[in-house]
Amino acid sequence: MRSFIILPILVFGMILQSAVLGRFSLLAGKADILLLILISWNINKDDKAYFLWATFAGALYALYSATLVFLPFLLYILISGITRKIKSMTYHLPIFLLILSTMVGSVVFYGLTMAQAWVFSGFQINLSEMFWQIMIPSMFLNIVLILPVNSIVKEFARFTVIDPEMK
Amino acid sequence: MKNKTNDLVIITVIFALIVGLMAVALSGAFGGASTTFNTGLVSAQSWISTRFVVLQEFFTIPRDVISLRQRNALLENEVSRLQGQVLSLEKSLAEADILAALVRYSRTNPENSYSAASVIGLDPSPFLRYIIIDKGSDQGILKGMPVITDQGLIGRVDAVINGAARVQLITDSGSAVNVRLEKADQDVILSGSPNGELSLGMLSQEKPLEVGDIVLTSGIGGGFPADIIVGQVINTKKTDSDLFQSASVQPVVDFRNLKLVMVITDFRAIDITPLIQEVP
Numbered sequence: 001m002r003s004f005i006i007l008p009i010l011v012f013g014m015i016l017q018s019a020v021l022g023r024f025s026l027l028a029g030k031a032d033i034l035l036l037i038l039i040s041w042n043i044n045k046d047d048k049a050y051f052l053w054a055t056f057a058g059a060l061y062a063l064y065s066a067t068l069v070f071l072p073f074l075l076y077i078l079i080s081g082i083t084r085k086i087k088s089m090t091y092h093l094p095i096f097l098l099i100l101s102t103m104v105g106s107v108v109f110y111g112l113t114m115a116q117a118w119v120f121s122g123f124q125i126n127l128s129e130m131f132w133q134i135m136i137p138s139m140f141l142n143i144v145l146i147l148p149v150n151s152i153v154k155e156f157a158r159f160t161v162i163d164p165e166m167k
Numbered sequence: 168m169k170n171k172t173n174d175l176v177i178i179t180v181i182f183a184l185i186v187g188l189m190a191v192a193l194s195g196a197f198g199g200a201s202t203t204f205n206t207g208l209v210s211a212q213s214w215i216s217t218r219f220v221v222l223q224e225f226f227t228i229p230r231d232v233i234s235l236r237q238r239n240a241l242l243e244n245e246v247s248r249l250q251g252q253v254l255s256l257e258k259s260l261a262e263a264d265i266l267a268a269l270v271r272y273s274r275t276n277p278e279n280s281y282s283a284a285s286v287i288g289l290d291p292s293p294f295l296r297y298i299i300i301d302k303g304s305d306q307g308i309l310k311g312m313p314v315i316t317d318q319g320l321i322g323r324v325d326a327v328i329n330g331a332a333r334v335q336l337i338t339d340s341g342s343a344v345n346v347r348l349e350k351a352d353q354d355v356i357l358s359g360s361p362n363g364e365l366s367l368g369m370l371s372q373e374k375p376l377e378v379g380d381i382v383l384t385s386g387i388g389g390g391f392p393a394d395i396i397v398g399q400v401i402n403t404k405k406t407d408s409d410l411f412q413s414a415s416v417q418p419v420v421d422f423r424n425l426k427l428v429m430v431i432t433d434f435r436a437i438d439i440t441p442l443i444q445e446v447p
Contacts, residue, residue: 018288019288023289029293061291065291066292066297066325066335067295117294117340130362134293
């Protein structure tokens with residue numbers, strides 16, 4: 001039940017993303033706070049309902065963005081699953097795990113978004129430009145922001161763990 | 168009676184003695200003794216005074232430091248509050264300037280009705296160029312309405328909810344605006360791109376294209392009213408092997424710093440999609 005604390009965190013993250021962080025860009029890249037919150041949450045908490053939080057994050061993203069509605073749902077569920085897989089496959093080295101998960105998550109997120117724009121939208125898109133001006137700067141911003149985001153999410157994840165002595 | 172007489176005599180003698188001593192002192196007869204006395208007195212006074220001041224400082228200064236610190240904290244709070252007030256006033260002033268510019272624009276273009284709106288968010292995707300404004304269907308905003316600033320065109324309303332609307336900027340890769348080059352007098356299509364750059368395409372090779380030419384909406388297609396300024400041609404690209412020439416456009420609006428915009432509320436975009444025949 002305490003895990004539901006992630007929902008207001010995601011809502012706050014989305015507001016922060018749209019109102020504040022969206023105004024700070026590196027070249028044409030932007031950080032994605034929802035992605036970082038989901039990665040941090042999945043690293044710090046072994047939560048079987050991860051797909052539920054990813055779906056909620058996807059709904060929030062779809063509400064704000066003009067992107068295809070199904071895309072954020074798909075991407076956030078996929079990235080949450082990948083993060084959990086990476087966590088299970090690597091030694092418990094928090095920083096390494098965070099950075100690796102963020103890099104993989106960013107590549108999947110922006111890569112598939114680019115592919116969707118290229119295949120479905122039919123716009124004339126310069127893939128090299130998109131890669132160097134959007135994907136790489138966005139990934140860099142995500143890596144920079146994952147540490148502060150993780151330190152906050154970690155505290156909330158700890159809060160959700162019920163102390164056995166208190167039972 | 169006898170006692171009273173004795174007292175009077177004593178007082179008179181003492182008075183005479185004091186007056187006599189003063190007269191002798193004033194004549195300078197006590198010079199050496201007076202100096203020695205004064206020096207001793209001053210030394211003693213200094214010694215006592217110095218120690219008293221030290222003691223006084225010992226007991227009073229810590230209290231002063233505490234009170235000064237408290238006062239300093241109060242003043243710092245006051246300074247912070249005033250700085251916040253200054254920032255708030257500067258923000259209000261900046262908004263008032265923008266509003267004044269918007270009002271000037273609407274007065275000089277009275278043919279349209281406008282609704283001013285604040286930009287409250289941006290699309291979270293770095294691949295898309297959309298903004299979110301704080302006016303929606305409750306304020307009469309409809310899908311397709313053009314959105315401008317006092318400087319020029321920024322886009323059109325893409326989606327509306329009751330209290331907010333999403334606006335597709337002309338820099339979005341999915342945006343295509345029919346524009347007219349003022350000097351070249353040619354109608355072309357202005358397209359956005361994922362990195363926010365504007366370009367002109369489908370320009371005939373024969374038509375002259377100059378750097379600095381002003382780009383205005385043409386009104387063709389019914390998506391935007393005519394003659395809204397969009398930008399200026401900054402460079403052209405023309406090769407013999409290409410069918411068309413192309414050009415980059417510098418928008419007049421600073422899209423990174425959008426705060427207040429105006430929606431043209433009496434313009435109804437015309438959907439001409441059913442009229443467009445698909446090429447077999």
